[in-house]
Amino acid sequence: MNVTLQSAKMIGAGLATIGLTGVGAGVGIVFGSLVIAYSRNPSLKNELFGYTILGFALTEAIALFALMMAFLILFT
Amino acid sequence: MNVTLQSAKMIGAGLATIGLTGVGAGVGIVFGSLVIAYSRNPSLKNELFGYTILGFALTEAIALFALMMAFLILFT
Amino acid sequence: MNVTLQSAKMIGAGLATIGLTGVGAGVGIVFGSLVIAYSRNPSLKNELFGYTILGFALTEAIALFALMMAFLILFT
Protein backbone atom coordinates (compact mmCIF):
# COMPACT_ATOMS: atom_id res chain seq x y z
CA MET A 1 0.00 0.00 0.00
CA ASN A 2 1.65 3.17 -1.04
CA VAL A 3 2.78 5.84 1.31
CA THR A 4 0.22 8.54 0.61
CA LEU A 5 -2.62 6.19 1.49
CA GLN A 6 -0.77 4.99 4.57
CA SER A 7 -0.20 8.53 5.81
CA ALA A 8 -3.79 9.51 5.05
CA LYS A 9 -4.87 6.63 7.25
CA MET A 10 -2.76 7.94 10.08
CA ILE A 11 -4.31 11.38 9.83
CA GLY A 12 -7.80 9.89 9.46
CA ALA A 13 -7.40 7.77 12.58
CA GLY A 14 -6.11 10.77 14.50
CA LEU A 15 -9.13 12.79 13.43
CA ALA A 16 -11.52 10.01 14.38
CA THR A 17 -10.14 9.91 17.91
CA ILE A 18 -11.28 13.49 18.45
CA GLY A 19 -14.75 11.96 18.84
CA LEU A 20 -13.75 11.02 22.38
CA THR A 21 -14.02 14.65 23.52
CA GLY A 22 -17.72 14.58 24.27
CA VAL A 23 -17.55 11.26 26.06
CA GLY A 24 -14.97 12.57 28.52
CA ALA A 25 -17.31 15.40 29.44
CA GLY A 26 -20.33 13.05 29.43
CA VAL A 27 -18.81 10.67 31.96
CA GLY A 28 -17.84 13.65 34.11
CA ILE A 29 -21.41 14.94 33.99
CA VAL A 30 -22.87 11.56 34.94
CA PHE A 31 -20.64 11.16 37.99
CA GLY A 32 -20.97 14.82 38.88
CA SER A 33 -24.72 14.47 39.04
CA LEU A 34 -24.35 11.23 41.01
CA VAL A 35 -22.39 13.12 43.65
CA ILE A 36 -24.94 15.95 43.82
CA ALA A 37 -27.87 13.53 43.79
CA TYR A 38 -26.26 11.48 46.53
CA SER A 39 -25.71 14.53 48.72
CA ARG A 40 -29.33 15.58 48.24
CA ASN A 41 -30.89 12.22 48.96
CA PRO A 42 -28.46 9.64 50.32
CA SER A 43 -30.84 6.72 49.78
CA LEU A 44 -28.02 5.37 47.70
CA LYS A 45 -28.09 1.67 47.56
CA ASN A 46 -31.28 1.52 45.54
CA GLU A 47 -31.22 2.71 41.94
CA LEU A 48 -28.99 5.76 42.23
CA PHE A 49 -25.62 4.07 41.77
CA GLY A 50 -27.11 1.56 39.34
CA TYR A 51 -28.24 4.30 36.98
CA THR A 52 -24.90 6.04 37.14
CA ILE A 53 -23.10 2.88 36.14
CA LEU A 54 -25.65 2.30 33.38
CA GLY A 55 -25.17 5.87 32.19
CA PHE A 56 -21.40 5.45 32.29
CA ALA A 57 -21.57 2.22 30.31
CA LEU A 58 -23.77 3.74 27.61
CA THR A 59 -21.61 6.86 27.36
CA GLU A 60 -18.51 4.66 27.19
CA ALA A 61 -20.09 2.93 24.23
CA ILE A 62 -20.07 6.18 22.22
CA ALA A 63 -16.33 6.53 22.87
CA LEU A 64 -15.92 3.00 21.62
CA PHE A 65 -17.89 3.75 18.46
CA ALA A 66 -15.40 6.50 17.67
CA LEU A 67 -12.43 4.27 18.50
CA MET A 68 -13.85 1.47 16.40
CA MET A 69 -14.14 3.92 13.51
CA ALA A 70 -10.53 4.98 14.09
CA PHE A 71 -9.37 1.34 14.02
CA LEU A 72 -11.38 0.77 10.88
CA ILE A 73 -9.66 3.67 9.17
CA LEU A 74 -6.24 2.71 10.48
CA PHE A 75 -6.25 -0.96 9.63
CA THR A 76 -8.54 -1.38 6.62
CA MET B 1 -9.60 4.01 -7.64
CA ASN B 2 -6.58 6.23 -7.50
CA VAL B 3 -4.71 6.82 -4.35
CA THR B 4 -5.50 10.46 -3.74
CA LEU B 5 -9.21 9.72 -3.73
CA GLN B 6 -8.67 6.78 -1.41
CA SER B 7 -6.67 8.82 1.06
CA ALA B 8 -9.16 11.68 0.90
CA LYS B 9 -11.83 9.17 1.89
CA MET B 10 -9.81 8.18 4.94
CA ILE B 11 -9.48 11.76 6.07
CA GLY B 12 -13.15 12.44 5.30
CA ALA B 13 -14.31 9.47 7.38
CA GLY B 14 -12.06 10.58 10.23
CA LEU B 15 -13.57 14.06 10.10
CA ALA B 16 -17.11 12.68 10.05
CA THR B 17 -16.48 10.69 13.24
CA ILE B 18 -15.86 13.94 15.12
CA GLY B 19 -19.65 14.31 15.06
CA LEU B 20 -19.82 11.78 17.90
CA THR B 21 -18.54 14.40 20.34
CA GLY B 22 -21.94 15.92 21.06
CA VAL B 23 -23.62 12.55 21.41
CA GLY B 24 -21.13 11.52 24.11
CA ALA B 25 -21.94 14.61 26.12
CA GLY B 26 -25.64 14.28 25.35
CA VAL B 27 -25.93 10.75 26.70
CA GLY B 28 -24.01 11.86 29.78
CA ILE B 29 -26.44 14.76 30.30
CA VAL B 30 -29.49 12.48 29.89
CA PHE B 31 -28.31 10.00 32.49
CA GLY B 32 -26.94 12.73 34.75
CA SER B 33 -30.35 14.37 34.88
CA LEU B 34 -31.98 10.95 35.44
CA VAL B 35 -29.83 10.50 38.52
CA ILE B 36 -30.65 13.96 39.87
CA ALA B 37 -34.33 13.63 39.00
CA TYR B 38 -34.50 10.25 40.67
CA SER B 39 -32.89 11.54 43.86
CA ARG B 40 -35.33 14.44 43.96
CA ASN B 41 -38.47 12.36 43.44
CA PRO B 42 -37.91 8.62 43.59
CA SER B 43 -41.28 7.65 42.10
CA LEU B 44 -39.12 5.95 39.54
CA LYS B 45 -40.72 3.12 37.76
CA ASN B 46 -43.34 5.19 35.99
CA GLU B 47 -42.22 7.75 33.41
CA LEU B 48 -38.76 8.65 34.68
CA PHE B 49 -36.76 5.70 33.37
CA GLY B 50 -38.93 5.44 30.28
CA TYR B 51 -38.16 8.99 29.23
CA THR B 52 -34.44 8.49 29.85
CA ILE B 53 -34.34 5.46 27.61
CA LEU B 54 -36.37 7.31 24.96
CA GLY B 55 -33.99 10.26 25.20
CA PHE B 56 -31.02 7.94 25.04
CA ALA B 57 -32.38 6.12 22.00
CA LEU B 58 -32.94 9.37 20.11
CA THR B 59 -29.49 10.69 21.02
CA GLU B 60 -28.00 7.37 19.92
CA ALA B 61 -29.76 7.77 16.57
CA ILE B 62 -27.78 10.99 16.02
CA ALA B 63 -24.56 9.10 16.66
CA LEU B 64 -25.60 6.59 14.06
CA PHE B 65 -26.37 9.34 11.57
CA ALA B 66 -22.78 10.55 11.97
CA LEU B 67 -21.36 7.04 11.71
CA MET B 68 -23.54 6.28 8.69
CA MET B 69 -22.17 9.40 7.04
CA ALA B 70 -18.65 8.29 7.85
CA PHE B 71 -19.29 4.86 6.33
CA LEU B 72 -20.83 6.48 3.30
CA ILE B 73 -17.69 8.53 2.77
CA LEU B 74 -15.41 5.62 3.46
CA PHE B 75 -16.97 2.99 1.27
CA THR B 76 -18.73 4.76 -1.60
CA MET C 1 10.30 4.62 6.86
CA ASN C 2 10.03 7.46 4.49
CA VAL C 3 9.46 11.03 5.40
CA THR C 4 5.85 11.52 4.34
CA LEU C 5 4.65 8.60 6.44
CA GLN C 6 6.70 9.76 9.38
CA SER C 7 5.26 13.27 9.21
CA ALA C 8 1.74 11.94 8.78
CA LYS C 9 2.20 9.93 11.94
CA MET C 10 3.20 13.04 13.80
CA ILE C 11 0.11 14.90 12.62
CA GLY C 12 -2.11 11.91 13.36
CA ALA C 13 -0.80 11.57 16.91
CA GLY C 14 -1.26 15.31 17.42
CA LEU C 15 -4.85 15.11 16.28
CA ALA C 16 -5.57 12.09 18.44
CA THR C 17 -4.47 13.96 21.55
CA ILE C 18 -7.26 16.51 21.00
CA GLY C 19 -9.55 13.81 22.41
CA LEU C 20 -8.33 14.83 25.86
CA THR C 21 -10.30 18.09 25.77
CA GLY C 22 -13.47 16.49 27.06
CA VAL C 23 -11.70 14.59 29.79
CA GLY C 24 -10.31 17.86 31.11
CA ALA C 25 -13.80 19.29 31.30
CA GLY C 26 -15.20 16.04 32.73
CA VAL C 27 -12.77 15.92 35.63
CA GLY C 28 -13.52 19.57 36.37
CA ILE C 29 -17.24 18.86 36.42
CA VAL C 30 -16.83 15.88 38.75
CA PHE C 31 -14.82 17.79 41.32
CA GLY C 32 -16.98 20.86 40.89
CA SER C 33 -20.05 18.90 41.82
CA LEU C 34 -18.16 17.31 44.72
CA VAL C 35 -17.61 20.80 46.13
CA ILE C 36 -21.27 21.72 45.70
CA ALA C 37 -22.46 18.39 47.07
CA TYR C 38 -20.14 18.68 50.07
CA SER C 39 -21.43 22.15 50.86
CA ARG C 40 -25.03 20.97 50.67
CA ASN C 41 -24.58 17.94 52.87
CA PRO C 42 -21.20 17.72 54.59
CA SER C 43 -21.55 14.04 55.43
CA LEU C 44 -18.28 13.69 53.56
CA LYS C 45 -16.56 10.67 54.94
CA ASN C 46 -19.16 8.27 53.60
CA GLU C 47 -19.59 7.73 49.88
CA LEU C 48 -19.25 11.28 48.67
CA PHE C 49 -15.48 11.42 48.21
CA GLY C 50 -15.41 7.80 47.14
CA TYR C 51 -17.71 8.44 44.20
CA THR C 52 -15.75 11.46 43.12
CA ILE C 53 -12.58 9.43 42.97
CA LEU C 54 -14.43 6.67 41.09
CA GLY C 55 -15.79 9.27 38.67
CA PHE C 56 -12.33 10.75 38.24
CA ALA C 57 -10.80 7.33 37.59
CA LEU C 58 -13.39 6.40 34.96
CA THR C 59 -13.06 9.76 33.23
CA GLU C 60 -9.29 9.21 33.25
CA ALA C 61 -9.91 5.90 31.48
CA ILE C 62 -11.31 7.84 28.52
CA ALA C 63 -8.13 9.92 28.43
CA LEU C 64 -6.17 6.65 28.33
CA PHE C 65 -8.16 5.48 25.34
CA ALA C 66 -7.29 8.66 23.45
CA LEU C 67 -3.63 8.45 24.46
CA MET C 68 -3.56 4.79 23.47
CA MET C 69 -4.79 5.76 20.05
CA ALA C 70 -2.16 8.49 19.80
CA PHE C 71 0.66 6.08 20.71
CA LEU C 72 -0.73 3.48 18.34
CA ILE C 73 -0.58 6.01 15.51
CA LEU C 74 2.82 7.27 16.52
CA PHE C 75 4.58 3.94 16.91
CA THR C 76 2.87 1.44 14.62
Add this chain to the structure above:
Amino acid sequence: MYNINQTFFSASPLEQFEIIPLIPLELFGLNMSLTNASIFLILSVALSIFWSTLVIYKNKLVPGNWQSVKEIFYDTTLTLVKDNLGKKGYRYFPFIFTLFTIILYCNLIGMVPYSFTVTSHIAFTFGLALAIYIGINIIGFRTHGIKFFTIFLPKGVPLFIVPLVVAIEFVSYVVKVFTISIRLFANMTSGHTLLKIIAGFVWTMISIGGVFVYLQIIPLVLLLALVGLEIGIALLQAYVFTLLTCIYLNDVLEMH
Protein backbone atom coordinates in the same frame (compact mmCIF):
# COMPACT_ATOMS: atom_id res chain seq x y z
CA MET D 1 23.35 -7.91 20.31
CA TYR D 2 20.42 -10.26 19.90
CA ASN D 3 17.51 -7.88 20.26
CA ILE D 4 14.80 -9.74 22.10
CA ASN D 5 12.52 -6.78 21.56
CA GLN D 6 11.85 -7.60 17.90
CA THR D 7 11.20 -11.28 18.26
CA PHE D 8 8.85 -11.19 21.20
CA PHE D 9 6.88 -8.06 20.51
CA SER D 10 4.13 -9.28 18.18
CA ALA D 11 3.32 -7.58 14.91
CA SER D 12 0.56 -5.29 16.13
CA PRO D 13 -1.63 -5.01 19.21
CA LEU D 14 -4.52 -6.34 17.14
CA GLU D 15 -2.71 -9.61 16.53
CA GLN D 16 -4.38 -11.14 19.58
CA PHE D 17 -7.75 -11.16 17.81
CA GLU D 18 -6.72 -13.37 14.89
CA ILE D 19 -8.76 -16.51 14.42
CA ILE D 20 -6.57 -19.54 13.87
CA PRO D 21 -8.28 -22.63 12.44
CA LEU D 22 -7.02 -25.50 14.58
CA ILE D 23 -8.78 -28.44 12.94
CA PRO D 24 -9.55 -27.47 9.34
CA LEU D 25 -12.83 -29.13 8.39
CA GLU D 26 -14.52 -28.85 5.02
CA LEU D 27 -18.22 -29.72 5.13
CA PHE D 28 -20.19 -29.37 1.87
CA GLY D 29 -17.95 -26.50 0.87
CA LEU D 30 -18.47 -24.67 4.14
CA ASN D 31 -15.47 -23.91 6.31
CA MET D 32 -16.58 -25.64 9.50
CA SER D 33 -13.11 -25.81 10.94
CA LEU D 34 -12.68 -25.75 14.67
CA THR D 35 -10.98 -22.42 15.42
CA ASN D 36 -9.64 -21.00 18.66
CA ALA D 37 -12.79 -18.86 18.84
CA SER D 38 -15.10 -21.87 18.83
CA ILE D 39 -12.88 -23.68 21.29
CA PHE D 40 -13.12 -20.83 23.75
CA LEU D 41 -16.85 -20.59 23.23
CA ILE D 42 -17.19 -24.30 24.02
CA LEU D 43 -14.88 -23.80 26.99
CA SER D 44 -16.99 -20.96 28.42
CA VAL D 45 -20.21 -22.97 27.94
CA ALA D 46 -18.66 -26.03 29.58
CA LEU D 47 -17.27 -23.93 32.42
CA SER D 48 -20.62 -22.26 33.15
CA ILE D 49 -22.49 -25.60 33.11
CA PHE D 50 -19.81 -27.27 35.21
CA TRP D 51 -19.69 -24.47 37.75
CA SER D 52 -23.48 -24.18 38.04
CA THR D 53 -23.98 -27.91 38.61
CA LEU D 54 -21.09 -28.01 41.05
CA VAL D 55 -22.56 -25.19 43.10
CA ILE D 56 -26.07 -26.62 43.15
CA TYR D 57 -24.78 -30.09 43.98
CA LYS D 58 -25.05 -29.79 47.76
CA ASN D 59 -27.87 -27.28 48.09
CA LYS D 60 -27.77 -25.91 51.62
CA LEU D 61 -30.26 -23.46 53.08
CA VAL D 62 -27.40 -21.40 54.49
CA PRO D 63 -25.40 -21.04 51.28
CA GLY D 64 -21.69 -21.71 51.26
CA ASN D 65 -19.51 -19.07 49.65
CA TRP D 66 -19.71 -20.50 46.13
CA GLN D 67 -23.43 -21.00 46.35
CA SER D 68 -23.98 -17.44 47.57
CA VAL D 69 -22.03 -16.11 44.59
CA LYS D 70 -24.30 -18.11 42.29
CA GLU D 71 -27.35 -16.86 44.16
CA ILE D 72 -26.23 -13.25 43.78
CA PHE D 73 -25.75 -13.88 40.09
CA TYR D 74 -29.21 -15.46 39.80
CA ASP D 75 -30.77 -12.73 41.88
CA THR D 76 -29.39 -9.84 39.82
CA THR D 77 -30.78 -11.38 36.65
CA LEU D 78 -34.11 -12.01 38.34
CA THR D 79 -34.44 -8.41 39.56
CA LEU D 80 -33.33 -7.27 36.12
CA VAL D 81 -36.20 -9.17 34.52
CA LYS D 82 -38.68 -8.26 37.27
CA ASP D 83 -37.91 -4.53 37.06
CA ASN D 84 -37.95 -4.25 33.30
CA LEU D 85 -40.42 -6.88 32.23
CA GLY D 86 -42.63 -7.43 35.20
CA LYS D 87 -44.73 -10.53 35.68
CA LYS D 88 -45.16 -11.27 31.97
CA GLY D 89 -41.40 -11.34 31.58
CA TYR D 90 -40.93 -14.46 33.65
CA ARG D 91 -41.47 -16.59 30.55
CA TYR D 92 -38.30 -15.13 29.08
CA PHE D 93 -36.24 -15.39 32.24
CA PRO D 94 -34.34 -18.61 31.29
CA PHE D 95 -33.31 -17.06 27.99
CA ILE D 96 -32.15 -13.84 29.65
CA PHE D 97 -30.24 -15.83 32.26
CA THR D 98 -28.39 -17.93 29.69
CA LEU D 99 -27.65 -14.83 27.63
CA PHE D 100 -26.17 -13.09 30.67
CA THR D 101 -24.13 -16.19 31.62
CA ILE D 102 -22.66 -16.79 28.19
CA ILE D 103 -21.58 -13.20 27.63
CA LEU D 104 -20.21 -12.91 31.16
CA TYR D 105 -18.17 -16.10 30.82
CA CYS D 106 -16.89 -15.16 27.36
CA ASN D 107 -15.79 -11.75 28.64
CA LEU D 108 -14.18 -13.05 31.80
CA ILE D 109 -12.37 -15.92 30.08
CA GLY D 110 -11.02 -13.36 27.64
CA MET D 111 -9.24 -11.66 30.53
CA VAL D 112 -7.01 -14.68 31.11
CA PRO D 113 -3.64 -14.03 29.39
CA TYR D 114 -3.09 -15.97 26.16
CA SER D 115 -6.79 -16.76 25.97
CA PHE D 116 -9.15 -15.59 23.26
CA THR D 117 -12.12 -13.29 23.83
CA VAL D 118 -15.03 -14.63 21.84
CA THR D 119 -17.03 -11.42 22.26
CA SER D 120 -14.28 -9.35 20.69
CA HIS D 121 -15.48 -10.37 17.24
CA ILE D 122 -18.27 -8.49 15.54
CA ALA D 123 -19.46 -11.75 13.96
CA PHE D 124 -20.31 -13.21 17.36
CA THR D 125 -21.88 -10.12 18.91
CA PHE D 126 -23.77 -9.08 15.78
CA GLY D 127 -25.02 -12.62 15.20
CA LEU D 128 -26.26 -12.78 18.76
CA ALA D 129 -27.86 -9.32 18.59
CA LEU D 130 -29.54 -10.05 15.25
CA ALA D 131 -30.95 -13.35 16.50
CA ILE D 132 -32.38 -11.59 19.56
CA TYR D 133 -33.71 -8.76 17.40
CA ILE D 134 -35.55 -11.12 15.06
CA GLY D 135 -36.91 -13.02 18.07
CA ILE D 136 -38.15 -9.78 19.62
CA ASN D 137 -39.89 -8.77 16.40
CA ILE D 138 -41.56 -12.17 16.14
CA ILE D 139 -42.79 -11.83 19.72
CA GLY D 140 -44.03 -8.34 18.89
CA PHE D 141 -46.01 -9.53 15.88
CA ARG D 142 -47.43 -12.46 17.75
CA THR D 143 -48.66 -10.40 20.69
CA HIS D 144 -49.88 -7.32 18.81
CA GLY D 145 -50.52 -8.47 15.27
CA ILE D 146 -50.78 -5.65 12.73
CA LYS D 147 -51.06 -3.07 15.52
CA PHE D 148 -47.37 -3.70 16.12
CA PHE D 149 -46.52 -0.84 13.75
CA THR D 150 -47.89 1.68 16.20
CA ILE D 151 -44.62 1.16 18.05
CA PHE D 152 -43.15 3.83 15.81
CA LEU D 153 -45.66 6.42 17.00
CA PRO D 154 -45.27 7.42 20.68
CA LYS D 155 -48.34 8.81 22.49
CA GLY D 156 -49.16 12.49 22.59
CA VAL D 157 -47.25 13.63 19.53
CA PRO D 158 -48.72 16.76 17.88
CA LEU D 159 -50.06 15.89 14.45
CA PHE D 160 -47.87 18.00 12.22
CA ILE D 161 -44.54 16.46 13.28
CA VAL D 162 -45.82 12.88 13.18
CA PRO D 163 -43.91 11.90 10.00
CA LEU D 164 -40.66 13.25 11.44
CA VAL D 165 -41.14 11.41 14.74
CA VAL D 166 -42.06 8.19 12.95
CA ALA D 167 -38.95 8.45 10.80
CA ILE D 168 -36.71 9.03 13.80
CA GLU D 169 -38.40 6.29 15.79
CA PHE D 170 -37.97 3.90 12.87
CA VAL D 171 -34.29 4.73 12.52
CA SER D 172 -33.65 4.38 16.23
CA TYR D 173 -35.59 1.09 16.24
CA VAL D 174 -33.49 -0.36 13.44
CA VAL D 175 -30.29 1.08 14.85
CA LYS D 176 -30.71 -0.80 18.12
CA VAL D 177 -29.22 -3.95 16.59
CA PHE D 178 -26.05 -2.17 15.55
CA THR D 179 -25.55 -0.17 18.74
CA ILE D 180 -26.04 -3.14 21.04
CA SER D 181 -23.59 -5.33 19.13
CA ILE D 182 -20.96 -2.69 18.38
CA ARG D 183 -21.04 -1.58 22.04
CA LEU D 184 -20.01 -5.02 23.28
CA PHE D 185 -17.59 -5.63 20.42
CA ALA D 186 -15.83 -2.26 20.63
CA ASN D 187 -15.55 -2.34 24.42
CA MET D 188 -13.86 -5.71 24.38
CA THR D 189 -11.57 -5.03 21.43
CA SER D 190 -10.22 -1.64 22.41
CA GLY D 191 -9.99 -2.61 26.07
CA HIS D 192 -7.72 -5.53 25.26
CA THR D 193 -5.76 -3.49 22.73
CA LEU D 194 -5.14 -0.86 25.40
CA LEU D 195 -3.82 -3.54 27.73
CA LYS D 196 -1.57 -4.92 24.99
CA ILE D 197 -0.08 -1.54 24.17
CA ILE D 198 0.67 -0.68 27.79
CA ALA D 199 2.19 -4.13 28.23
CA GLY D 200 4.23 -3.44 25.09
CA PHE D 201 5.52 -0.31 26.78
CA VAL D 202 6.69 -2.25 29.80
CA TRP D 203 8.44 -4.71 27.53
CA THR D 204 10.20 -2.14 25.36
CA MET D 205 11.23 -0.20 28.45
CA ILE D 206 12.89 -3.25 29.95
CA SER D 207 14.59 -4.21 26.73
CA ILE D 208 16.10 -0.69 26.40
CA GLY D 209 17.86 -1.27 29.72
CA GLY D 210 19.63 1.35 31.84
CA VAL D 211 17.44 3.61 33.93
CA PHE D 212 14.38 2.45 32.04
CA VAL D 213 14.43 -0.87 33.87
CA TYR D 214 13.29 0.99 37.00
CA LEU D 215 11.04 3.39 35.15
CA GLN D 216 8.96 0.54 33.78
CA ILE D 217 7.18 0.36 37.14
CA ILE D 218 4.92 3.23 36.09
CA PRO D 219 3.32 1.51 33.08
CA LEU D 220 3.26 -1.72 35.07
CA VAL D 221 1.17 -0.13 37.84
CA LEU D 222 -0.98 1.46 35.16
CA LEU D 223 -1.39 -1.99 33.61
CA LEU D 224 -2.61 -3.43 36.92
CA ALA D 225 -5.14 -0.63 37.33
CA LEU D 226 -6.32 -1.16 33.76
CA VAL D 227 -6.74 -4.91 34.27
CA GLY D 228 -9.05 -4.07 37.18
CA LEU D 229 -10.91 -1.62 34.98
CA GLU D 230 -11.13 -4.23 32.20
CA ILE D 231 -12.67 -6.83 34.52
CA GLY D 232 -15.16 -4.19 35.66
CA ILE D 233 -15.98 -3.36 32.04
CA ALA D 234 -16.32 -7.07 31.20
CA LEU D 235 -18.95 -7.49 33.94
CA LEU D 236 -20.59 -4.19 33.07
CA GLN D 237 -20.92 -4.85 29.36
CA ALA D 238 -22.49 -8.27 29.96
CA TYR D 239 -24.98 -6.59 32.30
CA VAL D 240 -25.71 -3.75 29.87
CA PHE D 241 -26.25 -6.14 26.95
CA THR D 242 -28.77 -8.13 28.98
CA LEU D 243 -30.45 -5.04 30.41
CA LEU D 244 -30.92 -3.52 26.95
CA THR D 245 -32.32 -6.80 25.64
CA CYS D 246 -34.86 -6.71 28.49
CA ILE D 247 -35.71 -3.07 27.75
CA TYR D 248 -36.19 -3.75 24.04
CA LEU D 249 -38.30 -6.80 24.84
CA ASN D 250 -40.36 -4.67 27.18
CA ASP D 251 -40.84 -2.01 24.48
CA VAL D 252 -42.36 -4.67 22.28
CA LEU D 253 -44.50 -6.41 24.87
CA GLU D 254 -45.90 -3.25 26.39
CA MET D 255 -46.88 -0.95 23.54
CA HIS D 256 -46.59 2.59 24.76
